[in-house]
Amino acid sequence: MNSPKSPCPFGEQCYRKNPEHFVRYDHCKRKTLDDRNVLSKKISTDKKTKSPLITNYFQRTKPANINPSTNDKVVDDHQVNPYPSTSSSNQESLDQDSLKNLHEKLFLTACPDEIFLFWKFCQKISRQHPEDAFIEALGLKLVGPFDLLNNKLNESHVDGNILIHWRYLYDTPEFQTFAIIDPNHHHNQLRFESITCEYHLGYFRDDPSDREPLVVSNDSKKSCIINGEGDNIFTTFYSLLTDKRFKSLTKNHHKKNLRQKLETFASKNQINLIDTNRLLKQRQQQIQAPTLHQFGLIVPITNDNVGYRPLPINDTNLKLLFKRIIQLDNDEQRRKCVSMKELQNIITLIQYANDEKDFGMGLEFGLDLFESGHQFFHRSSEHLLRQAYEFLDRKNFSQILHQHLDNDNRHRRQWPNLSAI
Structure with missing residues (x-):
């Protein structure tokens, strides 16, 4: 039977002593995706990394010498996933x-369901390299x-380092990158301020179990701002x-043709391309x-307005507070300054x-500390966010x-520009 009591956010780890609390709330263990995942060994990374991009997983782990006779699986950057071409619908479902x-x-x-259908469209554009369908x-x-889907990842990659695969400086845990500006593409003449920009697209989830995340973007070279791109x-x-922003400097009809193909594919698969936002x-009204x-x-x-309370400082003054701390010469000065007491x-x-169960306050401030981009705030940010994520x-x-x-x-050696905050 389901318990008629409301679930306690703390579950079995509830620290409250009031008997009335235990009468009103259920303390059964909650199940999360984390219950099925145990992270083990860590893979060392390149200590010379200075870019806000934390890692390209495959560049860090691909072996220098490959022996085809061994049983080890080798990551091939151009290997095509055999799944979409299977003839059996049952096999496809499996x-x-x-x-x-x-x-x-x-x-x-x-995992969002939509990526499988989108991958099929990309294969129609580029059978050999569907990941490059939008390069030109x-x-x-x-x-x-x-x-x-491109067969670059398998069970052997279940380790801590995969969690920072294509993760950029300001990407919060809610942000998962799925597309990047390819710096190695020589014909990539786009109307960005810099060809070395770090614009990237990703899924944004308020909860890790969300299977229909929204699409957002960020350019960590410019700021920590996350922009909504589409539903x-x-x-x-x-x-x-x-x-x-993506207007090509050379005259070609490639984008127009690709847009027409996407319209045709969407029509056949009953995908609505009209109402994009x-x-x-809706989310903007709920934040x-x-x-x-x-x-x-x-x-x-909750019905009695419990769950969030605002910070006692607005964003403008919070940015100034962070900057006063960051601009000091060293961590010792930062720890002793007046702004740190605030x-x-x-x-x-x-x-x-x-x-009092207003967990949103800690989540907000933890994210703000994270988005400062400065290592001095990492410890406080992780402490607050780990609490908030546990409670939520x-x-x-x-x-x-x-x-x-x-x-x-361990690996970044440069501070972000203060204007990025």
């Missing part, structure tokens, strides 16, 4: 289920979850094909706080908020965050 399960094991997030038109290469991957790429607009990345956060709010007072208020039943985000900050602490 393959999708297997890939979904592998996605959850590797990335600790639910947009300069974008498919990565991340599409590496599963799904089809509407996003359809819009980008007419986006002035309906879900984005409790914009956060420094400006895409906002959403947490459950920050500690906010953290104290967050602990009170957690006691989003525990898998904690593991992604830990790998991100751990790698950043």
Whole structure:
């Protein structure tokens, strides 16, 4: 039987002593994606990394010498996934289920159903290299979850390092990159301020179990701001094909032809390409706080308005507070400055908020500390976010965050531009 009691956010680990609390709330163990995933060994990474891009997983792990006679699986950057060409619909369904399960094991997030259909479209454009279907038109290469469909990832990659595969400096745990501007494409003459920009597209989930995430973008060379791009991957790429940012400097009709092919494919598969931002607009109305990345956060709010309380400081003053701390010469000065005492007072208020189940306050401030991009705030950010993700039943985000900050602490040697905050 299901318990008539409301579930306690702390579950079996509830620290409360009041008998009335245990009468009103159920304390059964909650199940999360994390219960099925155990991360083990860590793979060392290139200590010379200085880019805000944390890692390209395959460049860091691909062996220098390959012996075909060994049983080890070798990652081939141009290997094509055999799944889409299978003739049996039952086999296709089994393959999708297997890939979904592998996605959850590797990335600790639910796999969007739409990537399988989108991959089929990409194969129609480029059978040998479907990940490059949009290279000529947009300069974008498919990565991340599409590496599963491209047969670049398998069970052997279930380790901590895969969690920072194509993860950039300001990518929060909610952000999962699936497309990047390919810097190696020589014909990539696009109207960006710099050809070395770090514009990338990704899925944004408020909860790791969300199977219908929204599509967002960020350019970590410019700022921590996350921009909404579309309700799904089809509407996003359809819009980008007419986006002035991607207007080619050379005269060709490739984008127009690709857009027409996408329209035809969408029509055959009953995909709506017209209303591209309906879900984005709905989410905008639901957010409790914009956060420094400006895409906002959403947490459950009870009928008695419990779940979130605002920070005692607005975003403008918070940015100034961060900058006053960051611009000091060293960490010792930062720890002793007056601005740091203001920050500690906010953290104290967050602990009170957690006691009263307003978990959104800690989530907001933890994300703001993360988006400062400075290593001095990493410890406080991880502490607050791990608490918030635990209370909100989003525990898998904690593991992604830990790998991100751990790698950043060990390998990045330059601070972000203060104007990026």
